[in-house]
Amino acid sequence: MAYTFTTIGLSVINSLKLLKFPLLGVLIINGIVIFVAYLLEEFILKDKVSSLLIVYDNLELLKPDKNTGY
Numbered sequence: 001m002a003y004t005f006t007t008i009g010l011s012v013i014n015s016l017k018l019l020k021f022p023l024l025g026v027l028i029i030n031g032i033v034i035f036v037a038y039l040l041e042e043f044i045l046k047d048k049v050s051s052l053l054i055v056y057d058n059l060e061l062l063k064p065d066k067n068t069g070y
Contacts, residue, residue: 006037 010030056062 003037006033009033 010033013029014026
């Protein structure tokens with residue numbers, strides 16, 4: 001999901017023509033954003049993701065009429 005927002009954000013930044021920003025500036029900004037995303041993915045956030053497996057033994061408890069109000 002974060003990559004989707006990053007892509008959309010870069011697309012919006014690249015589509016703006018504020019002050020006729022030169023091509024080199026756009027490439028540098030894009031490179032910085034992509035490099036920071038790479039650094040975060042590979043080194044900082046690599047082992048900080050956890051998952052939890054939920055197994056339902058009794059699927060009858062998932063029906064809407066069994067709603068306990070939580």
